[in-house]
Amino acid sequence: MRGRRLGGVLGKGRSRFIVAVLTVAGGASLAACGLSGASAPAGHPGTTAPPGSSPAPASAVGTGRAMPTLQSYLGPLRFPGSMSLPFPPTGESAVYIPGLGVVGASPDQRPRPIASETKVMTALIVLRDHPLSGSDGGPVFTMTMKDKIAWLNAAENDDSNVMVEPGERIDERQLLEALLVPSADNAADYLARWDAGSIASFVAKMNAEAAALGLARTRYVDPSGVSPGNVSTAVEQAVLAGVAMANPTLRWIVDHASLSLPVAGRVWNYNPAIGTDGIVGVKSGFIQASQACLVTAAWRSVGSRRILVISSTLDQPLGLGEAALVDEALLEAASAKLVSRTLLVDGQVVGRAVARWDGRTSALRVSGLVTAVGWPGLVLQARITPRRPGTATALAAGSPIGLLRLVSLGGTVTAADLVLDRALPAAPSGWPP
Numbered sequence: 001m002r003g004r005r006l007g008g009v010l011g012k013g014r015s016r017f018i019v020a021v022l023t024v025a026g027g028a029s030l031a032a033c034g035l036s037g038a039s040a041p042a043g044h045p046g047t048t049a050p051p052g053s054s055p056a057p058a059s060a061v062g063t064g065r066a067m068p069t070l071q072s073y074l075g076p077l078r079f080p081g082s083m084s085l086p087f088p089p090t091g092e093s094a095v096y097i098p099g100l101g102v103v104g105a106s107p108d109q110r111p112r113p114i115a116s117e118t119k120v121m122t123a124l125i126v127l128r129d130h131p132l133s134g135s136d137g138g139p140v141f142t143m144t145m146k147d148k149i150a151w152l153n154a155a156e157n158d159d160s161n162v163m164v165e166p167g168e169r170i171d172e173r174q175l176l177e178a179l180l181v182p183s184a185d186n187a188a189d190y191l192a193r194w195d196a197g198s199i200a201s202f203v204a205k206m207n208a209e210a211a212a213l214g215l216a217r218t219r220y221v222d223p224s225g226v227s228p229g230n231v232s233t234a235v236e237q238a239v240l241a242g243v244a245m246a247n248p249t250l251r252w253i254v255d256h257a258s259l260s261l262p263v264a265g266r267v268w269n270y271n272p273a274i275g276t277d278g279i280v281g282v283k284s285g286f287i288q289a290s291q292a293c294l295v296t297a298a299w300r301s302v303g304s305r306r307i308l309v310i311s312s313t314l315d316q317p318l319g320l321g322e323a324a325l326v327d328e329a330l331l332e333a334a335s336a337k338l339v340s341r342t343l344l345v346d347g348q349v350v351g352r353a354v355a356r357w358d359g360r361t362s363a364l365r366v367s368g369l370v371t372a373v374g375w376p377g378l379v380l381q382a383r384i385t386p387r388r389p390g391t392a393t394a395l396a397a398g399s400p401i402g403l404l405r406l407v408s409l410g411g412t413v414t415a416a417d418l419v420l421d422r423a424l425p426a427a428p429s430g431w432p433p
Contacts, residue, residue, distance in 0.1 A: 068354050068395070070402045071384070079378045083334065083377050086333050092314050094237075094238045094311070096311075096312070097242075098242035098308060098410065099408075099411055100374075100408050101408045101410030102238075104334060106234065111233060113228040113287065114232045114285055114314065116224070118285070119179050119180060123176055123244065126172070126176065129195050138173055141172075147166070147186070150190075151164050159226060161186045164186070175191055176250070177256075178267065182264075182269070183283075183284070188225075189224060203220050203221060214239075228290065233314070237314070238312035241283070254274075257275050271320075272321050278298040278300065290314070302373045303340065309331070338373060339373070340371065341374065344366045346367065348366050349421070351418070353395075353424060355395075357431050357432075362423070364402060366404060367418065370416050372413075380413065381408075382404060383405040384404055386403075387401060387403055395424040
């Protein structure tokens with residue numbers, strides 16, 4: 001990012017972020033919530049089935065002598081309605097919740113320059129290869145005249161950087177603070193060379209990590225974001241921010257409006273939203289080719305849950321203050337659509353277990369209430385996997401036999417034990433035949 005160019009455009013505003021999470025908690029029945037997709041064959045208490053329906057096989061079946069086949073009666077669980085968000089007329093934006101998926105995204109998602117948002121991946125690679133714990137500062141480095149010359153060159157080019165002096169001693173944590181708070185390009189290059197031996201080798205690590213995370217439209221060409229060749233989408237930058245915020249060291253650093261460095265002294269964060277209405281990160285960016293880019297994160301409380309919600313916007317022509325307002329408008333609109341639902345009640349039948357060796361069956365009942373906070377259009381899929389019943393020679397009524405997972409595009413949201421409604425006999429000796 002270029003520090004002078006952003007002067008005067010940093011503004012603050014209040015945000016309302018949306019959340020979605022499933023928990024085991026209390027509530028009413030699935031039918032009472034208006035959710036679609038829950039059914040079971042007639043005669044099973046707790047659910048109903050349409051005429052002609054049949055149980056779907058579980059995503060994984062039991063194997064081994066004593067394991068029955070587990071089958072699910074649950075189809076997709078969809079929150080009724082649809083989400084409409086006020087996307088900006090320029091650039092692209094997205095709202096994302098780690099573990100659940102994308103709440104909403106503007107239609108024109110394509111790779112665009114991301115400027116200093118590049119430094120999020122730089123920090124992740126350094127902390128992956130050289131992790132810090134607690135208040136540990138990590139290795140200490142001594143700055144040289146070469147490092148000062150690199151700073152002077154960056155200053156002449158109007159790049160974002162921090163002052164260094166020969167003989168200055170600065171540790172890994174402080175270099176990461178310089179990287180993420182005042183967005184120092186010289187810190188990015190220094191850390192990259194230290195980690196990988198060269199900028200090119202470090203960039204190869206960045207691209208390999210992006211591929212491993214499934215960020216198919218993200219590409220890096222340097223560790224600082226100075227080049228417009230560093231590109232991504234609003235969705236993928238939100239996803240990456242979710243990964244970054246899972247790192248305690250990185251999370252601590254980006255939650256600061258300012259920090260002090262040994263020679264540079266007090267340095268300030270370019271993110272205009274830090275400290276406003278629960279916002280705790282994560283990174284801003286600006287070059288001419290990218291215009292203003294901003295990815296933010298905030299903790300939100302829904303009932304007893306504390307949820308991290310992430311918003312990302314790229315290519316905003318009116319500066320970072322405007323980019324922050326774009327995020328706030330999107331998240332305010334989305335938060336108004338939040339609903340809380342109970343998906344399944346304790347003891348509800350959600351499938352059956354079939355003893356393949358003699359054909360006898362038992363209903364599968366969920367153990368505990370499963371509730372959700374989500375948004376209109378959120379879709380959850382049910383997945384049942386078996387649990388081996390230890391060394392028991394028979395499968396007793398009430399014993400945990402399976403695990404029900406409710407999953408979204410973001411991954412597994414929550415899980416609940418499944419228990420047998422009635423006992424099933426053990427498989428005979430020599431089973432399977």
